Amino acid sequence: DVKVTQSSRYLVKRTGEKVFLECVQDMDHENMFWYRQDPGLGLRLIYFSYDVKMKEKGDIPEGYSVSREKKERFSLILESASTNQTSMYLCASSPSGVTSYNEQFFGPGTRLTVL
Amino acid sequence: LAKTTQPISMDSYEGQEVNITCSHNNIATNDYITWYQQFPSQGPRFIIQGYKTKVTNEVASLFIPADRKSSTLSLPRVSLSDTAVYYCLVAVNAGGTSYGKLTFGQGTILTVHP
Numbered sequence: 001d002v003k004v005t006q007s008s009r010y011l012v013k014r015t016g017e018k019v020f021l022e023c024v025q026d027m028d029h030e031n032m033f034w035y036r037q038d039p040g041l042g043l044r045l046i047y048f049s050y051d052v053k054m055k056e057k058g059d060i061p062e063g064y065s066v067s068r069e070k071k072e073r074f075s076l077i078l079e080s081a082s083t084n085q086t087s088m089y090l091c092a093s094s095p096s097g098v099t100s101y102n103e104q105f106f107g108p109g110t111r112l113t114v115l
Numbered sequence: 116l117a118k119t120t121q122p123i124s125m126d127s128y129e130g131q132e133v134n135i136t137c138s139h140n141n142i143a144t145n146d147y148i149t150w151y152q153q154f155p156s157q158g159p160r161f162i163i164q165g166y167k168t169k170v171t172n173e174v175a176s177l178f179i180p181a182d183r184k185s186s187t188l189s190l191p192r193v194s195l196s197d198t199a200v201y202y203c204l205v206a207v208n209a210g211g212t213s214y215g216k217l218t219f220g221q222g223t224i225l226t227v228h229p
Contacts, residue, residue: 004158030229042202042221043159083161102149104204106158 003027004107006091012113019078021110023091030096032074033104033106034066036087043090049074050096081114088112119203124224133190135223137203140184147178148186149204153222159202163188190225198227 007022025032033048035058045058047066055066064086067075074093078085088111092104120138127133143179147166151159163170165177165186176189190197200222 040221043219045219092158102147102204103161103166104159106160109156109158 004091004093004105006089006107006110008110009108010111010113012115013078013081014115015082017078017081017114018040018114019112019114021076021078021083021089021091021112023076023093023107024072025072025074025093025105026072027093027105028071029093029105030071031094031104032068033092033094034064034074034076036060036089037090037109038087046076081112083114086112086114119205119219121201121203121221121223123221124226126226126228127193128176128194128228129194132227133193133197133227135188135201135203135225136185136189137188138185139203139205142205144182146183146205148177149206150175150177150182150188151202151204151219153202155202162201193227195227195229198225200224 004025013019034046035043036046037043044060046060046064047055047058049055049068052068052071065077065079074091083108089111090109091107094104125135142157147164149164152162161178163172163175165181167180167183170177178187188201202219202222204219216226
């Protein structure tokens with residue numbers, strides 16, 4: 001089974017702090033994704049990466065950056081956390097291919113609270 | 116950009132068949148339609164995917180009409196454990212290295228009653 005792990009289930013940070021959310025997948029998938037999930041808004045894509053060091057902006061990249069130095073690891077960075085970034089953050093991975101990249105495997109999520 | 120629209124919530128009873136429809140009027144030629152299930156405090160889980168007509172697996176069926184502007188997820192004989200949020204996903208410009216933006220619908224909260 002594909003396993004996607006996220007560094008923390010719960011995280012509390014203060015406004016202005018730099019925050020790192022880590023995601024690791026163990027199935028050698030080319031694609032990795034970061035989403036945030038908020039009540040009433042569903043899942044919104046922040047960034048995705050289709051290869052090491054490659055990234056593309058999603059729908060809501062403002063206030064976030066990402067890093068993918070190794071294939072199995074995709075990091076989401078909040079340069080200066082703000083209260084409106086309080087949310088559930090979900091990481092996902094998928095293999096390459098026309099149809100298979102839609103079959104994403106999600107991690108358990110990190111619930112981030114910014115005070 | 117293919118936007119999806121789903122009902123916000125649905126109610127059903129154990130043993131009934133449930134059909135959840137997703138509207139995606141601007142679906143592109145190369146787009147595939149995918150459905151996910153999400154339980155509280157968990158990440159979404161892939162259920163089924165299709166391009167046209169009908170697809171069936173051990174969990175659900177997916178019906179896609181010829182114009183592909185909508186799709187219907189069918190869950191046969193639901194149980195209490197099927198209570199979850201169901202998301203319809205349409206992939207935009209999928210394929211090769213030119214990945215487009217992924218668009219999740221807002222999700223349908225399905226509640227199955229005893």
